[in-house]
Amino acid sequence: MEQSLRVKVNGQAVKREVPPRLTLADFLRDRLRLTGTHLGCEHGVCGACTVLLDGDAVRACLLLAVQADGREVTTVEGMGEPGRLTPLQRAFLEHGAFQCGFCTPGFLATGEALLRSGRRLSRAELPDLLAGNLCRCTGYGPIVDAILEAAGSR
């Protein structure tokens, strides 16, 4: 018993039949082959699967694909263009904001949502705003630096 799903992903209209139990993360990864959205826990804690849903940062492992019906999803593959990175992606490279890179797409989505929200980001409170994303490699400092720099350059 499949359900039909219409969703805009990275600017492109997509129409697919999907089982209702399919998560948004698995839809993106397995059906659309957008494997930049990573799975670190599949229970809503690590934030590796964070994507933008109508501009808000959400956990793709906790949503069903059918819940995205009629909405717009942006994944890491939709950030930047060929030959051009977003300011946030560039800042991640400059500050060494990752080592293994597995958490990076999730942090980019969280960061992008924060930047787009237009709120002022301070060094004192940014770590709290990032508490929904885990990184096991960096100790977070360079990630905070990168997001602050991208915020400053806007």
Add this chain to the structure above:
Amino acid sequence: MKAGSDAEERLVRGQGDFLADLDLDALEACFVRSPYPHARVQSISLPGGRGLTGAQLARLAGPLRVDGPGLKAVPWWPLAVEKVRFVGEAVAVVWAEDRYLAEDLADETEVDYEPIPAGPLHEEAPDGVLYESRREGGDFEAAFGRAARVLERTFKTARQTPIPLEARGVVARWDGAAGRLTVWTSTQVPNLVRTVLASSLQLAEGDVRVIVPVVGGGFGLKAHVFPEELAVAALARHLGRTVRWVEDRRENLLASAHAHEETVRLRLALDDQGRFLAVDAEVSCDVGAYSVFPFSASLEPVTTGQTLFGPYALEAFRLHASGLASSKCPAGAYRGVGMNAAAFATERMVDIAARELGLDPLELRRRNAIREFPTVTAAGRELDSGDYLGLLGRLDAPYRELRRQQAEARREGRLFGIGVGFFNEHSGTGASEYQTRGITTIPGVDSARVRVGEDGTIEIATGGADAGQGHAETYRLLAARELGVAAEKVVVFEGDTDACPPGSGTFVSRGAVGGLTALTEALREVAEKDLAPGLEVTRVVDPKQVFPSGAHLAAVEVDPLGLNPRVIRYLAVEDCGVVVNERAAEAQVRGGVAMGMGGVLLEEIRYSEDGQPLASTLLDYLVPLAPDVPEIEIEHQESPSPLTALGSKGVGEAGTIGAFAAVANAVADAVQAELNELPCSPDRIFHLRRS
């Protein structure tokens, strides 16, 4: 895996090609896992022809087994055969076209268990002792005989698990016509996986190719060969299909590898000047249900025993180390391994001694630090290099500044503590060292090959495997320096047993010891021959252990209501010899310190009395989040190792080891209590303060 200069850019674009991202048209395997800690498997009923039981799989693949002095060699089968020995152990494997369907099949599988209430886990080890050794150096009786004072304490570290953000995963493909097996696996030890797969499946090594995709963190967890790797490979051959297994976090928490559950009993003999004379140590580790491959149940008892009181001059040392079996997930390598518990126990003991003697903790360390290098310690370690007084000296000014702040904070009634963590550690363990320990399962050599392409490209291939350490960048930097070529002209290959020279992989910071030595020697020979196109040089090195060291300083404030410790300042002074790539080294230290903070403050896998694990999600197993980690200040002191080509000593574990000592001491100092058990959680602090 080829790492071009765009490798980092690919990661920020989400084009990383981690194991689960590979498009290999595979069947999905799912393991059926035991809910019982110790039970006989009576019968298994599998859903229609899409599964194999442990007994069936045992006919396709042999077990993991490590033998050596002091060890009981117990077999660890790809799937449990007659009985299960921990919750989460796999008893059957099922497969389907997609993961959802495979999990359905696992749910439909019926297993009859008969719980075993008591009795030994392994017939081979009726007393439950999987490893035991004793060691003595110096004139132990004499040293204790003239002691002015003997202190005795027991320290405990918590059972943890590494939690790389990417869990484990493996894809296996069988090419029946060629009789060849190709395995993609998220590992730090590709050559070892190949060797073991070949012997378990009775194939020639040359018929097995192991490929490592981009790896989302390892931290020691991926330096093992696991039963699941054997099971998936055997299944692929059995079905003649490509088979994939991607671990989920629950499996990862229950059944990958745990670590660090250690009890360290120390007796320290001191003279009337506060000089340490001798140490009597009893180290016992809960190693779980099996002896992990390749490190075995000796891993933590040995590394802890070797590292205790490492930076201090002793006249004598005695050690009794053991690894005890339990109905828990097997314990393996996790960043710092037994060195964390050693640094924690040692440095807590030194603070306790300072308190008892009325001496300043930093002064007591200075009084007892080893002053001359190279030297052989009472515990038999051959320290290659160091400047320990230099390390402590760099803490002096910030330490005094923090003590002033502390006095002020205490006047205001705040719980403010300062802790020092002073340590040395070994890195780059080589083949001969492993052989002396009787361990033949670890090759212990490191290798590098440099080839000059017709177009002047420099191709580097090594026997290491990157899991986020930034090997490729370091190699490019080094090649540019040694050969005078542009870094962009350098291509790096790692983690493909067909394309790379055999080596030990990446753990115990061996990359900076044997790995960089092999690479530097190869590069230098290429330079001597003027980079002739077509030239190819391979170097294989059997490294000798070298000894990085460090002195860390932490300040912690504990809020009086919630009793939550918060690290507010952290300084790490590292001596990893010559720093080859400063950015990569500092990244290792920062990440390592954050992990060590987790070990001291948060991370713990508890089991209930009846053997049920109490942490099966990341809500129960806490790791540090962004607000938990302060800015980490890093200073380098360079005392070059005479034993490596560049003088480097490795820095992968130092951050974690130092933090285990410094943060724990700071919390104890803040709450003015003998906090000798980890983690320093609010409830532990609460009970200590009450008693």
